[in-house]
Amino acid sequence: MAPSAPSITSNMSARAITPRPSSYRHKSEKRGMTYNIMLVGQSGLGRRTFLNTLCEREVIPATEAPNPDTANVADPMRFDTYEVNLEEDGTRISLSVIDAAGFGDGLDNTSCFKQLQDYIEAQFDEVLVEESRIKRNRKYRDHRLHVLIYFIPPTGHSLRELDIELIRRLGEYVNIIPVIGRADSLTVDELQTFKHSVMRDIDYYKLPVYNFCWDESDTEALKDNREVMDFIPFSVVTCDEVLGNDYDLVRVRRYPWGTIEIDDDSQCDFVLLRYILLNSHIADLINYTEDVLYENYRTKKLEVGGFGEGEGDDEDGEGDDDEPSTSARKQE
Numbered sequence: 001m002a003p004s005a006p007s008i009t010s011n012m013s014a015r016a017i018t019p020r021p022s023s024y025r026h027k028s029e030k031r032g033m034t035y036n037i038m039l040v041g042q043s044g045l046g047r048r049t050f051l052n053t054l055c056e057r058e059v060i061p062a063t064e065a066p067n068p069d070t071a072n073v074a075d076p077m078r079f080d081t082y083e084v085n086l087e088e089d090g091t092r093i094s095l096s097v098i099d100a101a102g103f104g105d106g107l108d109n110t111s112c113f114k115q116l117q118d119y120i121e122a123q124f125d126e127v128l129v130e131e132s133r134i135k136r137n138r139k140y141r142d143h144r145l146h147v148l149i150y151f152i153p154p155t156g157h158s159l160r161e162l163d164i165e166l167i168r169r170l171g172e173y174v175n176i177i178p179v180i181g182r183a184d185s186l187t188v189d190e191l192q193t194f195k196h197s198v199m200r201d202i203d204y205y206k207l208p209v210y211n212f213c214w215d216e217s218d219t220e221a222l223k224d225n226r227e228v229m230d231f232i233p234f235s236v237v238t239c240d241e242v243l244g245n246d247y248d249l250v251r252v253r254r255y256p257w258g259t260i261e262i263d264d265d266s267q268c269d270f271v272l273l274r275y276i277l278l279n280s281h282i283a284d285l286i287n288y289t290e291d292v293l294y295e296n297y298r299t300k301k302l303e304v305g306g307f308g309e310g311e312g313d314d315e316d317g318e319g320d321d322d323e324p325s326t327s328a329r330k331q332e
């Protein structure tokens with residue numbers, strides 16, 4: 001008899017905290033979900049490897065080494081999109097990941113914030129236009145960003161101006177989850193101290209990172225969510241090798257002195273973060289984006305009259321756009 005497919009060993013069960021999937025999650029189970037994630041962080045912090053580890057396959061192949069003649073010239077930001085279909089606990093997830101490459105790599109990074117903001121707003125505007133059509137496009141694919149994973153470098157100090165500015169500028173448009181990339185660069189004590197410093201800065205500057213406790217009506221989930229918040233920023237170590245046999249696989253990062261099991265929650269927060277992103281909190285992140293962040297954006301845009309004549313015009317000739325934009329209403 002052929003052996004069954006090997007499965008990745010996860011030590012999630014050993015963790016003191018396993019957040020309960022919210023009621024939103026159960027409602028979306030059968031329908032399947034359209035989910036959009038953006039990865040932002042300076043080059044080399046492990047965005048590509050993180051995505052591959054998250055999806056358990058090579059979504060972004062390794063890039064070739066940079067040409068030494070042009071390596072000193074910072075590229076402008078690029079938004080590379082990757083589509084992946086996943087199944088998590090029986091729920092189909094049509095995942096779109098936008099890798100914002102080149103953020104923070106230049107000497108002057110002021111334009112990066114605007115490029116990111118423009119990108120996120122453009123996805124909101126697209127929905128605003130779509131909502132105002134008389135005849136809706138049934139095949140319309142919503143590209144609003146549901147979560148932005150921001151990679152903080154493992155400096156061991158505190159947040160940099162660049163980190164503060166990014167969270168401050170984009171927090172009103174997207175759910176930002178800060179993570180410490182390459183967290184294996186820090187010892188256990190350094191990591192704890194660094195996490196505290198980052199949280200101190202987030203509190204001090206009132207930075208709008210995603211608040212897991214936004215839905216206070218769900219009292220049962222509130223306790224779990226408070227515990228989840230204690231892990232922010234999540235420490236991430238990604239996999240560069242899979243060890244094991246036909247029955248059991250263990251994902252590791254190998255060093256001269258040994259290995260780190262990235263699915264072991266006593267060694268980093270990757271397994272918890274993955275569970276939050278793809279399972280327990282996926283529906284909350286989508287709902288918060290649609291019901292709060294998008295609604296706020298929409299209200300502001302319509303109040304200042306920024307969504308004026310012509311924006312709803314139908315380029316492909318489908319649908320009629322005579323309807324005034326102010327009548328665009330989100331279907332409850």
Ligand SMILES: Nc1nc2c(ncn2[C@@H]2O[C@H](COP(=O)(O)OP(=O)(O)OP(=O)(O)O)[C@@H](O)[C@H]2O)c(=O)[nH]1
Binds near residue numbers: 043181184
């Ligand atoms: N020590 C350590 N190295 C890592 C980790 N994640 C990725 N790396 C390594 O860091 C290097 C860069 O990783 P990438 O995933 O390509 O980083 P990126 O952020 O996508 O970088 P760019 O493609 O340059 O924008 C590779 O050699 C990875 O193997 C990690 O958690 N710990």
